[in-house]
Amino acid sequence: MRTVIERQTIFYTIFGTFFMAFGCCALFLAAAGLYGVMSFAVTQRTRELGVRSALGAQGRQLIVLIMRKSVVQLAIGLVAGLALALVASRLLQPVLYHVNPRDEAVFAGVIATLTLASLSASFLPALRVTRIDPVRALGSE
Numbered sequence: 001m002r003t004v005i006e007r008q009t010i011f012y013t014i015f016g017t018f019f020m021a022f023g024c025c026a027l028f029l030a031a032a033g034l035y036g037v038m039s040f041a042v043t044q045r046t047r048e049l050g051v052r053s054a055l056g057a058q059g060r061q062l063i064v065l066i067m068r069k070s071v072v073q074l075a076i077g078l079v080a081g082l083a084l085a086l087v088a089s090r091l092l093q094p095v096l097y098h099v100n101p102r103d104e105a106v107f108a109g110v111i112a113t114l115t116l117a118s119l120s121a122s123f124l125p126a127l128r129v130t131r132i133d134p135v136r137a138l139g140s141e
Helices: 002-044 046-054 059-095 104-130 134-139
Strands: none
Touching: 002 059, 002 104, 046 059, 046 104, 046 134, 059 104
8 A cells, every 4th residue: 555655645755856856955045145135235334334433423322223134134135035934835736745835944954044044144244344444435336
């Protein structure tokens, strides 16, 4: 009986494996893209941060300024992404066999990965920018 069931469900098993593999690839690409965009956005603000630093802002204040904007963008993106993921999980439920489409561990893992990528992408360039000389930051293009 077990082999009969396995033969009947092989389609679901194969496509489930493909969905998992493509999902992991998509998560990696999303994290890498998020890192690149956030890092670029912080680097573009080098002159602004140089002006603020020249006017007396401390490095910690500059980092808090950048991190606050990053957290707001991250929160908006996570809320929109979770809403879309819940809708998509409902649509994919007929294709999934013995899998919970709203698995909390998967959602938590995705949230943790994207949060880590976003915060590190904002913090590391902000830290680098706050350590350069304000005159040099003002001269950068």
